[in-house]
Each structure stands twice: as C-alpha cells, then as structure tokens.
Amino acid sequence: MDKIRASLLKKSVASKIERRGKIISLSCLALIILVVFLIFYFVASRGLATFFSNHINLWSFLSGTQWNPGTVGTNGQPAVGALPMIVGSFLITIFSAIVATPFAIGTAVFMTEISPRRGAKILRPVTELLVGIPSVVYGFIGLQVVVPFVRSTFGGSGYGILSGTFVLFVMILPTVTSMSADALNAVPRYYREASLALGATRWQTIYKVVLRAAIPGMLTAIVFGMARAFGEALAVQMVIGNATLLPQNLVSPASTLTSILTMGIGNTVMGSLQNNALWSLAMILLLMSLFFNLVIRYIGRKGKLNHER
Amino acid sequence: MQNDNMETSQRSIMHFDPKAHEIALSTEDLHVFYGQSEAISEGDLQFERYKISSLIGPSGSGKSTFLRSLNRMNDRIATVKGKIMYRGLDINSNDIDVYEMRRHIGMVFQRPNPFAKSIYENIAFALRQRGTNKKQELDEIVETSLRQAAMWDQVKDDLNKSALALSGGQQQRLCIARAIAVKPDILLLDEPASALDPVSTSQIEDTLLELKQNYTIIIVTHNMQQASRISDYTAFFNMGKVLEYAETGDIFTNPKVDITNDYISGNFG
Numbered sequence: 001m002d003k004i005r006a007s008l009l010k011k012s013v014a015s016k017i018e019r020r021g022k023i024i025s026l027s028c029l030a031l032i033i034l035v036v037f038l039i040f041y042f043v044a045s046r047g048l049a050t051f052f053s054n055h056i057n058l059w060s061f062l063s064g065t066q067w068n069p070g071t072v073g074t075n076g077q078p079a080v081g082a083l084p085m086i087v088g089s090f091l092i093t094i095f096s097a098i099v100a101t102p103f104a105i106g107t108a109v110f111m112t113e114i115s116p117r118r119g120a121k122i123l124r125p126v127t128e129l130l131v132g133i134p135s136v137v138y139g140f141i142g143l144q145v146v147v148p149f150v151r152s153t154f155g156g157s158g159y160g161i162l163s164g165t166f167v168l169f170v171m172i173l174p175t176v177t178s179m180s181a182d183a184l185n186a187v188p189r190y191y192r193e194a195s196l197a198l199g200a201t202r203w204q205t206i207y208k209v210v211l212r213a214a215i216p217g218m219l220t221a222i223v224f225g226m227a228r229a230f231g232e233a234l235a236v237q238m239v240i241g242n243a244t245l246l247p248q249n250l251v252s253p254a255s256t257l258t259s260i261l262t263m264g265i266g267n268t269v270m271g272s273l274q275n276n277a278l279w280s281l282a283m284i285l286l287l288m289s290l291f292f293n294l295v296i297r298y299i300g301r302k303g304k305l306n307h308e309r
Numbered sequence: 310m311q312n313d314n315m316e317t318s319q320r321s322i323m324h325f326d327p328k329a330h331e332i333a334l335s336t337e338d339l340h341v342f343y344g345q346s347e348a349i350s351e352g353d354l355q356f357e358r359y360k361i362s363s364l365i366g367p368s369g370s371g372k373s374t375f376l377r378s379l380n381r382m383n384d385r386i387a388t389v390k391g392k393i394m395y396r397g398l399d400i401n402s403n404d405i406d407v408y409e410m411r412r413h414i415g416m417v418f419q420r421p422n423p424f425a426k427s428i429y430e431n432i433a434f435a436l437r438q439r440g441t442n443k444k445q446e447l448d449e450i451v452e453t454s455l456r457q458a459a460m461w462d463q464v465k466d467d468l469n470k471s472a473l474a475l476s477g478g479q480q481q482r483l484c485i486a487r488a489i490a491v492k493p494d495i496l497l498l499d500e501p502a503s504a505l506d507p508v509s510t511s512q513i514e515d516t517l518l519e520l521k522q523n524y525t526i527i528i529v530t531h532n533m534q535q536a537s538r539i540s541d542y543t544a545f546f547n548m549g550k551v552l553e554y555a556e557t558g559d560i561f562t563n564p565k566v567d568i569t570n571d572y573i574s575g576n577f578g
C-alpha cells in the first residue's frame with residue numbers, strides 16, 4: 001500500500017522527460033520569435049534612420065521621383081524619392097497576378113474537377129517542379145528569351161515592366177495553381193453531389209457551386225502569389241532594366257524595390273545616407289509582406305466561417 | 310445456398326404483382342460493378358406511382374448503390390449495366406440527357422448538404438440554372454417548396470439567412486424542398502433521417518407522407534420501424550440481391566424468406 005503511495009508521489013522519469021521536451025520546444029519557438037523581432041528591429045532602426053538622423057521628409061521619400069542618394073536633388077534635399085520603385089513593384093505584382101490568375105484557376109479546375117487522375121499523376125508533379133526552379137534560372141531565361149521577344153514585338157529596349165510581368169507570371173503560376181487546386185479539393189464532395197442531383201450540368205456545378213465555395217481559398221492563393229511576386233528580386237532585376245525612373249509605359253526600363261536593393265546594397269557604406277535609404281526600401285518591403293500575410297489570414301478566417309456547418 | 314436464394318427471391322418477387330398498378334420506375338436485370346467487384350448482381354424492381362417504397366437491408370447489401378444508380382449518380386464511380394425504365398425509356402442508356410433526367414428523378418442524401426448560400430438561394434439554385442430568373446416566379450416556387458417541406462412557417466422571415474445556420478433537421482428538410490423545387494416525378498432519398506434526432510426524423514417522415522400525394526418516393530433506410538411506418542412497399546436487399554419485395558405489411562408480418570425474417574426480427578444486421 002505504502003509502496004503505491006510512494007510511487008504515486010514520486011516524480012517519475014516519464015514526467016521529467018516530458019518537462020524537458022516541453023522546455024526544448026518552447027525555447028525553439030522563443031528563438032524563432034526572437035529572430036523575427038530582431039529582424040524587424042534592425043530593419044526598422046536602419047530604415048527609420050533615414051528620416052530621423054538624415055532628416056528626410058517621409059512624404060518626400062514616398063512621393064519623390066528622383067533616386068540618387070549620393071547627390072542633392074532639384075528641391076535642395078538629397079535625391080531619395082522612392083516612388084518609381086514603389087510604383088514598379090506594385091505594377092509588376094498586380095500585372096503578374098492578373099495574368100497568372102486565369103491560367104492558374106483553369107489549370108486547377110482541370111486538375112481537380114475535369115481530370116483528377118491525370119491531374120494528380122502529371123500536372124501536380126510538373127507544377128511542383130516549376131516551384132523548385134531557382135529564380136536565377138527564370139531570370140536568365142527571361143533575359144535571353146523574354147526580353148528579345150518583348151523588344152521585337154512591342155518595341156523599346158525590351159527591359160521593363162512587361163518583361164518582368166512575363167517572368168513573374170511563370171514564377172507565381174505554379175504556386176497559385178497548386179494552392180487553388182488545394183482550395184478546390186477542399187470543397188466538400190457533397191456540394192457537387194447536391195448540385196448534380198438537382199440536374200445542374202457539370203459546368204454549372206463547377207462554376208456556380210465549386211468555384212464559389214472555393215473563393216476564399218483561391219483568393220488566398222492569389223495573394224500568396226502576389227506576395228511572392230512582390231518579394232522576388234533576382235529574376236526581376238535581370239529583366240526590368242533597373243532605371244530609377246517612373247515607368248512611362250510597360251516597355252521602358254523601370255525598377256522595383258527589390259531590384260534596387262540587390263543592386264545597391266553592396267556599394268554603400270553602413271550608416272551613410274545611401275545605405276539608410278536602401279534600408280528604408282527594405283522596410284517598405286517588410287511592411288508590405290506583413291500586409292499580405294494579414295490579408296491571407298483574414299481571408300482564411302472568413303473562408304472557415306463559410307464552411308462551418 | 311446461393312442458388313437457393315436466387316430461386317426464393319424470384320418467387321417472392323412474384324408474390325407482389327405490380328402489373329395491376331401504375332409503375333413510375335422499374336429496373337430490369339441491373340448490375341453494378343465497382344471496378345471488378347460486383348455490388349449489385351440482381352436488381353429487378355418496380356416502383357408504383359405515388360407510393361413510398363423503402364429499400365432495407367444490412368450495411369453493404371447494396372441498397373444505397375442501387376438507389377444512386379437510379380438517377381445515375383454512380384455514373385463516374387461505378388459501372389451500371391441493365392435497364393432502368395422510366396416512361397418507356399431506358400434512362401441508363403447513353404442517349405439520355407443525364408442532367409435533364411435528374412430534374413425528373415431528384416435525390417436527397419444521407420447527410421444534409423445545403424450549399425453555403427442563403428435558404429432562398431439554395432432553392433432557387435436549380436431554377437436559376439434552368440433560366441428561371443423572374444423574381445416573382447422564384448418567390449412563388451420557393452414558398453411552395455418550403456411549404457411542401459413543412460418549414461415555411463419556421464423560415465419565412467429568414468429566407469436570406471445562411472442555410473448552414475439551420476439545425477440538422479431543418480437543413481434536411483431544406484434539401485427536400487430544394488429537390489422538389491424543380492418538380493420532379495420521383496424522389497430518391499438515401500437514409501435521409503439517419504443523421505437526425507428522433508423528433509426531426511418524425512417530422513421528415515410526416516413530410517414524406519404528405520409528399521406522397523404528388524411524388525413517387527423511393528427511400529433507403531436502416532431503420533425498420535421507419536420502413537414499416539411510412540412505406541407502402543418494402544424491398545429487402547442482402548449481398549447485392551433483392552431477396553424479397555412485397556407490400557410493407559406483408560413483408561413485416563409474413564416474410565417469405567428466412568433471411569428477411571432474421572433481419573427484421575433483429576437476429577442480424
């Protein structure tokens with residue numbers, strides 16, 4: 001009797017191991033959170049220095065169109081107008097999402113609704129392969145194929161928003177496709193059955209029931225693709241021309257936040273205005289990806305409410 | 310043993326003479342295969358107009374498979390051979406417009422499956438697909454369908470609320486309302502009450518007894534009391550075969566086949 005009582009009161013080996021495991025996983029989590037916070041802090045401290053140490057006006061930074069941090073612009077202030085890059089980043093993101101979305105949804109519908117077997121056997125591995133291709137390869141193909149094609153078809157130098165859009169379109173297509181396919185797969189089978197049993201055709205079922213039910217998931221996929229397009233640096237830098245000018249048309253050389261960052265960060269001295277201005281660009285990028293993240297979470301939560309029963 | 314069953318089933322089917330009645334739907338020599346394996350090896354049934362026929366039998370006996378074959382919901386899942394006669398046409402043939410056929414032979418499923426739309430739009434869905442877009446016409450059909458499903462009074466003020474906010478029993482009645490909104494001839498129900506509580510179940514049963522005046526109803530049920538309560542005819546399925554088909558009163562009081570007797574008296578299943 002006492003033996004049992006003693007054993008019940010004693011801390012067992014199992015509970016010790018459990019405690020240890022809990023501590024290890026918690027400290028891993030804490031480390032990751034710490035790293036994220038440090039990144040935010042570092043980028044913010046450098047990025048905000050432009051405005052606080054160098055006394056650049058935030059508004060003139062966001063709306064200025066001259067970018068040449070070493071020199072003084074026409075208004076007597078250092079030329080750190082980031083508008084061309086901001087506009088370039090947004091244009092290229094939106095255009096590539098607009099071009100990629102119909103293709104992605106079409107492919108996803110084919111993969112899940114029309115020919116699930118071929119979809120699972122051929123299309124899905126192919127799209128996943130596309131995700132794995134390094135961005136420098138995309139950029140190189142863009143440089144060798146897309147830029148000359150744009151030059152001969154639309155005129156101009158070939159470098160610019162349009163070439164960037166084409167390259168990013170191919171880059172985000174697999175992401176958007178496979179996430180859309182997941183969203184379509186998650187639509188319960190009984191929706192399809194219910195619709196078919198009411199005499200709706202297959203197309204009506206896909207269009208009116210399945211796609212409608214999958215809208216939150218597909219929006220998430222599109223925003224995810226946009227986040228990827230917004231953050232892509234290397235491939236874009238290779239085809240966009242990197243002229244820090246406000247884009248006049250789709251085939252004139254332009255630049256994005258990422259392309260100017262990768263171009264410039266190695267050529268500046270830490271703590272100088274040139275360097276701080278680049279950090280400010282990085283901060284905008286970080287805030288934007290945070291924003292994309294929040295949008296994804298928001299849509300995801302709304303989508304969950306839709307499917308609850 | 311196998312042969313024995315077949316003979317008894319032939320005999321017992323003869324016991325009910327459907328020729329004296331008006332037949333809404335009948336099957337001739339129906340076979341259903343999932344890949345290589347045969348789920349229904351013999352289905353010869355005739356369903357009388359404006360009656361409720363129930364299909365009973367143990368799990369895996371093929372009654373649901375049989376029911377789903379009747380409006381070709383098994384098309385992409387299984388191979389269905391044999392004839393399904395409806396108004397003198399074999400609706401199991403390739404010449405039939407499946408989508409049009411399903412307007413005449415509607416189906417309600419085991420689990421309530423309303424769309425994530427409003428109550429109104431759930432019922433209007435099939436009508437809109439047909440090109441009925443006039444508000445007044447839709448309003449009218451929505452109201453009559455909900456009335457027929459005995460839920461108009463409960464939901465008439467909430468027609469724009471999401472159908473997913475309804476209780477399970479209400480959702481199932483909404484599904485029935487949705488199915489009858491396209492004015493089918495025949496209503497197939499696959500264990501419509503098995504996911505519901507007893508009160509909702511008895512409401513569904515009352516609804517079906519009402520609907521019987523205008524619809525031919527074929528219902529799969531696990532619940533033998535339900536079959537005896539609401540149906541006029543009962544078919545007993547076992548191992549993919551119809552072993553007995555007769556008026557419900559007969560089959561429950563005087564089963565001709567031993568297995569049927571065993572099943573309805575609860576010795577197995």
